[in-house]
Amino acid sequence: MEKEEIEGYSIAEAVAEARRCLNCPKPLCRTGCPIENDIPAFNHAVSLGNFGDAFSIISQRSNLPAICGRVCPHENQCEGHCVLNKAGKAIHIGKIERFVADFEADAKLAKDNKIQKIEGKVAVIGSGPAGLTVAGDLARKGYEVVVYESESEPGGVLLYGIPEFRLPKDVVRRTTKKIEELGVKYITNTVIGRDLTVDELFKDGFDAVFIGTGTALAKSLDLPGKDLTGVIQSNYFLRMVRLYQDGNVEKTEVPVEEGDNVVVIGAGNVAMDACRTAVRMKAASVTVAYRKTEEFMRAAKAEYEGAIKDGVSFKWEHAPVEFVGENGRVTGLKCQTPEGEVVLPANKILLAIGSRPAARILSTTEGIDADESGYVITRQRPYGMSTRRGIFAGGDVVHKPATVVLAMREAKKVAVGISEFIEAKKLLGE
Ligand SMILES: Cc1cc2nc3c(=O)[nH]c(=O)nc-3n(C[C@H](O)[C@H](O)[C@H](O)COP(=O)(O)OP(=O)(O)OC[C@H]3O[C@@H](n4cnc5c(N)ncnc54)[C@H](O)[C@@H]3O)c2cc1C
Structure with a gap:
């Protein structure tokens, strides 16, 4: 199984990080959390080594702490609101939450209150x-x-x-x-x-x-060449990779192969996952084409930085106008740029432009x-x-x-x- 990219905290690291929390009387981190997790309270419990208590506190607001600890855009939420941000030293709340959830999964310290069944x-x-x-x-x-x-x-x-x-x-x-x-x-x-x-x-x-x-329902791009072989929905690609990793389909069924030249259209979370997964499927080149400038990109900053680290190249202000092809197969993506039309060569084009x-x-x-x-x-x-x-x-x-x-x-x-x-x-x- 593929290794998780970002390592979790050790006990010592989690406690040290939680100890940095100032326990603000008006905790802005909590305001920044869409589900108003009691962040200072769980940080305090972690700082004392009371990990079961910390889990119980988080569970009062969340059924998915191990997930939120990993995939929430913390930089815009809890961590983005932490007062220590001013000094560039925001508490890594997401990683603490992840630590607490992972620790609980092994240790099972938290006591669940007995549920009283009611009609309904x-x-x-x-x-x-x-x-x-x-x-x-x-x-x-x-x-x-x-x-x-x-x-x-x-x-x-x-x-x-x-x-x-x-x-x-x-x-x-x-x-x-x-x-x-x-x-x-x-x-x-x-x-x-x-x-x-x-x-x-x-x-x-x-x-x-x-x-x-x-x-x-993934949205498609109604452009000339949209039915060429090699124009694929990112969601389908990601799902097939998952099924392949689970041993449920053969590698040949995954629509991106080793050596492919891949262009991903879009710049949200799905586009980042698609381009980074294409790299992991050993594509020869992976390029993200986005019709606007970098500042309009919707993907989480960490994902964008991860994609750059993975070697993905980004083409801003590249608005797709045509899927170019030969013998029924896609060979490139024609884009309108401020400098005129260009064709990005590709034998696989992954769409990540939204869904409904x-x-x-x-x-x-x-x-x-x-x-x-x-x-x-x-x-x-x-x-x-x-x-x-x-x-x-x-x-x-x-x-x-x-x-x-x-x-x-x-x-x-x-x-x-x-x-x-x-x-x-x-x-x-x-
Ligand atoms: C590739 C990708 C990466 C993302 N990355 C992030 C991220 O890093 N961080 C983040 O916060 N968000 C991310 N998001 C967005 C986030 O996953 C969604 O906003 C969130 O999952 C929406 O939750 P939901 O429960 O409304 O719908 P979904 O998670 O879509 O769940 C809907 C469920 O309903 C089931 N279903 C649909 N129709 C039927 C039916 N007729 N009968 C029975 N079951 C049905 C589906 O199979 C599915 O299990 C990402 C999304 C994608 C696609």
Whole structure:
């Protein structure tokens, strides 16, 4: 299995780092965290060597600490708000969080409060960060929760998108297992809208349904040559690499091979993962083409720096105008630049220009309104409920492709909305 790129802290390093925390009376790091993790409190616990306590503190706000500790854009969030930033010495909060979660996975020190079961049954569709958060939060409240997932394992993008060198599969698996231990049941290989409908879920006795299906449809570029062999979606490429690493497909099925000349279109997180994974598949050259300047790049800084370190070259202000080809195969990407048209030679072009929700659930369920791009419209009270009573939604399927922690933040609020809805139903004797 491929080694994780960034090493975690040792005990001594974690304690030393946590001791640098000033325990500010108004902790800006906490304000900077979308889920308002009690960062000073867990830093304090780590500084005393109380790692189990630190894990319990983090768990009050997060079901996915080992994941957030690795993939959150900390530089814009907690660490970006740390007062020590002024001196260029922000606490490495993400690495401390990761240490605490990894330590707990081995030591199992934290004591989980016994969950008191209460009446109410919730179906969660999708097991990405949004679905896992809703499932974990509602299971902790005592509801019966069943998660339906179309893939063969829970985890969503965490498992099939973000590559192993950034987020090891083991870390995702132990996180989903921990949520399962709260009483959540996973039903995998089940596509809602095909194998089961939302109406059938209600007939099975669920009180509420949560849609956390993300944005599964990758956008394509409607340019001449778009159907040439070698023009590939990055999400597909990343998924195939994952399946190959798991031994589920042959290497020949991975669409980037040793010696390929690869151009990646886009400059977000997906583009960074695609270009860095292409390097790891031993492509001869990897170039990122982006239509705007560097300052508009949406990828996390660490990922961009990682890509440069990996040897990826970046072409700014290169707006694709045509996929150039010969005998049905792509040979290059023609781009408009401020200096005129250029062709970047490539036998593989990976698209990473965004994605949007699939229509499968909405097209098989009456009464759920969406905007013109397919994003589910939800309301404030109860938080996250769609235009159809009892059906809630959250994460990327509502708020457009964002980040793990933003999907979690919304999902936490929706979990409260679902609980309020079920309690009201019970009160009314429905
Ligand atoms: C390659 C890549 C790299 C990224 N890197 C980062 C990063 O470093 N940091 C960061 O914070 N964010 C990153 N993101 C963004 C982040 O992963 C997403 O914002 C987040 O996963 C959204 O969570 P979600 O739960 O809404 O949706 P998803 O994670 O997309 O989960 C949706 C789940 O629903 C399932 N599903 C869909 N339709 C159905 C159906 N009909 N029936 C049953 N199941 C269904 C899917 O299989 C999937 O498991 C990245 C995204 C990608 C694609």
